[in-house]
Each structure stands twice: as C-alpha cells, then as structure tokens.
Amino acid sequence: MPKYLLLKHYRGAPASTNDVPFDRWTQEEFDVHVRFMGDLADRLRASGEFLGEQALAPEGTFVRYDGADRPPAVDAGPLASKDLIAGWMAIDVSSFERAVEIAGELSAAPGAGGEPVGEWLEVRPFLSEAPELG
16 A cells, blocks of 8 residues: 655645634644644544654754764754644555545644635655666
C-alpha cells in the first residue's frame, strides 16, 4: 500500500477559505481544531491507515557535515520551513485517491468561528524505491 505525507502549511500554499492565522483564534477554537484532528487520527488508526502525525514548532536549525574531525556546522537560519510547514500526518492507504480523500477531511478541520479552515495540504508520496540514475 502506498504511503503519503500530508503537509500542513502556515504560508506558501494558496490561501485557505478561512484564512485567519492561528494567533488570532480563541483558545476554544484552537482546542476544537486539535480535537478534530485527534479524532481523525483515531479513525485512521482504527482503519490501519495511520502512521504518525506531529505539529512543528517554528524554531529550527540547519545542520551539515563540516569535515572530518570537525563538529557539524550549525546555522539558525533564516529557515523557510519554519514559516511554511506547520505539521504533518503520515498515512498508509490503498491509493492516491484515498490519500486525497483523507487530505480533504484534514482540510475541513474547524478554525476561526468554527468554520472549516479549508487549507491546502501538500500530498507527497513516500519514495518506494531508489530511482535509477545515469
């Protein structure tokens, strides 16, 4: 079965239909949103389609190899991803169409005023085998 990563964006995707930033939501709106996402994850666990999920903090650090016998090089940014990726959900489903169906459900999570956020989610398949090079 194909596996997909559903990426939730802060910015960078087309505007959502209920485009009110999280920092302008009430605590109750935020709690309802998180509960909706938890309920969806529970349904996907029950169906065997859930692999994992996680919201991401805005902080981050670039790290790279910096040569033998040297510590890794570290750079605090600016990082494009901290402004773009809010979180992710990984799923294991029967088809791309099912991945799109789940992404649509996730996009319907309630936001400001209890209305669906209507955010765009990026649906990315996991690489299932190494590409042929050359």
